[in-house]
Amino acid sequence: MLQGSTWGRWLFLGIFLGAWQVAAFVLQSDQLPGPIEVMQSLWRHLVDGDLLSSVLVTLRRVVLAFALAMGFGVLIGFLMGRFPVVDTMFDGVLIMGLNIPALVVIILCYVWFGLVESAAVAAVAINKLPLVAVTVREGVRAVDRQLLQVGQVFRVPLSRRLRYIYLPQLYPYLMAAARSGLSLIWKIVLVVELLGRSDGVGFQLGTFFQFFDITSILAYTLAFVFVIYTIESVLLRPLESRLTRWRS
Template sequence: MQGTPEARQTISTGATTGLSIAALLLLWIVAAALTDDAQVLPQPWALIQPFLRELTSGELLYHLGATLLRVIWAFSLAMLAGCALGLVMGRYPRVNQWLDPWLVIFLNLPALVLIVLCYLWIGLNETAAILAVVFNKIPNVATVIREGARALDPQIDAMAKVYRMSGWARLRHVTVPQLAPFITAAARSGIAVIWKIVLVVEFLGRSSGVGFQIHLYFQLFDVAMVLVYAFSFIVVMLMVEWLVLQPWERHVRRWRAE
């Protein structure tokens, strides 16, 4: 029994992913052997003991949880605000003319500047940390959704008006399904950027989280612990990518295969 084409495709993709990660791991081993200095680049197995120590002490889970909570808040707020802004700009050219210069400015404003300004204006607190990430991501989301709003089929919109659909029903059944691929693209790129900015925010001004721990061990010149915390959170975000975002993307694109 060979299984369905979808199952074979999933197995093939999984095998390719596994081989790719194995090749990256082999490259790491070779680079560490050539360096021959654990303080510069330790071997992968040298991270097992410090990882288990941080895990059993509860420190790793505590800081992973703090960072993940900030990522969830920042991602949710940035997606909601960015989608609303992008939809309005894409549907109303006059609004787009006014707001497009703002969008260009914020797209080119360095993330570090917004982070520092939020800390200076609001203070070294959670509100400033999350808003700094949100303000950095909203322009990117809005840009993607704006292009999706411009690509909406006017004939489908006209049909919705003929059937006298309410504004909420039109948004739910006409607009959002057409925007789904663009929302997915914004979400996938957004989660990848947001968690990196969150680490910078924690590095500069928080007392918990993966970024804070990386800052701590950077000051101690402990490369192994920096890698332990970095790779631990990378694994978490890869699980989010593989278990949430990729299945969601396949779901919203399923109609193309029909």
């Protein structure tokens, strides 16, 4: 039997689709195709193969940029939270990184490194990295010192201290960094593709924009939403519930 929250979610979706269809029917405009038309377009792009290949190319960039941003961001954030001298060193750069517009970083990466794949991935990772570092730094600062003292007194080896004392306290912060990071990376990857790549969802959306093909734009957006929901429900939520099981 479905629970109340699931009912609510389906009910909202139904109302949303219904309102969309009604609005499209009333307006009768190319600029607002109805959901049925968008689904038909989605199917067409799927059958043609362009949708799947574009999503896979974008997904690959997202995964690479995400891994780079999380890897370096966690390392820098951890060191900043743990050692005040590192915090002082990187704090100014971090504030700058947080506030420089994504577009500036993308343009500079393309200008300096050329219109190549590595520049595209680096631009996305650089945009995301400061946010991860700040989140992890706050997590490290909030770590329970009394529990750390246990590891220190009992001379627990560093690898075990990191895994069993530090990490479990950092999980909520790492999950927050991953979630916010993923949403930001999706958005930036599309801009990067629009500006300097010849494949991927961003490039395709740029092409559709030139032809004012709103139906295809919405079809691609729908496919994208599906991918995001899949990652959230298959990967992030189960992972989060597993890591924070002890809280219940």
